[in-house]
Amino acid sequence: KQEVTQIPAALSVPEGENLVLNCSFTDSAIYNLQWFRQDPGKGLTSLLLIQSSQREQTSGRLNASLDKSSGRSTLYIAASQPGDSATYLCAVRPSGYALNFGKGTSLLVTP
Amino acid sequence: NAGVTQTPKFQVLKTGQSMTLQCAQDMNHNSMYWYRQDPGMGLRLIYYSASEGTTDKGEVPNGYNVSRLNKREFSLRLESAAPSQTSVYFCASRAEGPEAFFGQGTRLTVV
Numbered sequence: 001k002q003e004v005t006q007i008p009a010a011l012s013v014p015e016g017e018n019l020v021l022n023c024s025f026t027d028s029a030i031y032n033l034q035w036f037r038q039d040p041g042k043g044l045t046s047l048l049l050i051q052s053s054q055r056e057q058t059s060g061r062l063n064a065s066l067d068k069s070s071g072r073s074t075l076y077i078a079a080s081q082p083g084d085s086a087t088y089l090c091a092v093r094p095s096g097y098a099l100n101f102g103k104g105t106s107l108l109v110t111p
Numbered sequence: 112n113a114g115v116t117q118t119p120k121f122q123v124l125k126t127g128q129s130m131t132l133q134c135a136q137d138m139n140h141n142s143m144y145w146y147r148q149d150p151g152m153g154l155r156l157i158y159y160s161a162s163e164g165t166t167d168k169g170e171v172p173n174g175y176n177v178s179r180l181n182k183r184e185f186s187l188r189l190e191s192a193a194p195s196q197t198s199v200y201f202c203a204s205r206a207e208g209p210e211a212f213f214g215q216g217t218r219l220t221v222v
Contacts, residue, residue, distance in 0.1 A: 004153075032209040043201060044213040051209060089154070091211075097142050097161050098169060099203075099211055103153040 002027045002094045006102035013080055014110050021075040021105045023090030028068050034099065035064050035075050036089040044089065048075070080109045113137050115214035117202050123220045124192045132187040132217050134202030140212075142205040143185035144169075145177060147198040148216075154201065160185055192221045 003026040013019050023033070032051045036044040048057045048064040050073070056065040063076040077084060087106045091099040118133045136143065145157040146169075156169030160179040174196060176188045185204075189196055202214045 034209075034211065036213075041218075043215040044203075046210055046212065049210050091154075093209065097205075098144055098156045098159050099154075101146075101154040103151065 002030075002092060002100045004090060004092055004100050004102035006088075006090050006105050008105060009103070010106040010108075012108040012110065015080060015082060017080050017109075018076070018078050019080055019107075021077070021088050021090075021107070023073040023075070023102055025071045025073075025092045025100075027094060028071050030068065030092045030094050033064075033066055033073050033090065033092045035062075035073075036091065038087045038089060038104070040086075047088075077107075080107075082109050082111050085109050115202055115204055115212050117200075117214035117217050119217060120215065121218045123222060124189075125222055126193060128192050129188070129190050130192065131189075132200055132202075132219075133184070134186065134214060135184045136202075136204040136212070137183065138204060138206065138212065139182065140204035140206045141182070143179065144203040144205075144211070145175075145185070145187045146201045146203065147171065148201060149198050157187065157200075189219075192219075194221045197221045 005024045007022045034049045035047045050066040061078040066073045087104045089104045090102045115136045141162045144159040146154040148154045158177040160166045163182045200217045205211045
């Protein structure tokens, strides 16, 4: 069974800092990896999706990388803002149809 | 521009009661999913439907049934609710492409 681990579980940073969230997975045979954001009491919003053949994807201040052979992905957030405070979830899609999720990193950006 | 719509948003049940959680998507997606999210456990797959007329068990199917009524709708039924089914339930859908889209969730409490 594919296991997805996210480190750290929680992170608090002052506004303006650059930060990195980590995701690791046990089986490198994946189709893609997706990063989501979840605000308290809300659903999941897709941030970035990386296909297995890709190394990275960028959207605004966010950059996600994928090293499939080592089973790792990172989400880089540049110049963090209080509005970035949320839980960030990493999910991989192995063979088959469904996503396997990590438990998330809870991010707090303080003014 | 509704995307994935779940009803109800909140529900309180007594142990032993039954109910159906509704999910509808307007993106013409083939695949639909039901997940539950519990503190410290992350999101776990309950059931999924790869196409209209097909359903398959996920990681935690016990105590649940599903119906893929048509391409748009995928319902989750609790026949006899138990306190262990207190959770936040998310429905998701995906087209042939890789990206999954999630609803806003249903918060269910079983007392």
